[in-house]
Amino acid sequence: MNARNCRKCGKLFNYVSGPPICMACREALEEKFQEVKKYIQDNRNATIPQVSEACEVTTNQIQQWLREERLQLGEGSGITLFCENCGAAIMTGRFCEKCKNSMADRLSSSIHKPEAPKPQSKKKDPKDNPKMRFLG
Secondary structure, eight states, X not given: OOEEEOTTTOOEEEOOXXXXXXXXXXXXXXXXXXXXXXXXXXXXXXXXXXXHHHHTOOHHHHHHHHHTTSSOOOTTOSOOEEOTTTOOEESSSSSOHHHHHHHHHXXXXXXXXXXXXXXXXXXXXXXXXXXXXXXX
């Protein structure tokens, strides 16, 4: 058992995985996420500070949800994200599609792929005969 104190409320809970917050705080955070999601859908031109103030959520939390690809911005949104690699404008996540594909290609090319075993020709060697032999 891995007991920890909740980062938000300080209550002791059994930590399994993910952010170190208790189930009650996790559920409250999920409710806030749904509220933010609805607000952004209804107010497409809202900026992060406006969303933060209207929904009573920190700007860091909104940016985290965007980076985790839980929220996605629409065309003409007042919020702008940039690719962490090339700086291109993106709708969600950390990287643009071009950089994602480039990283995936580099990763797959750096992994050594084992070669398929070559089929061996089966020539019968008289010494490999499974029959019994008697010496002289």
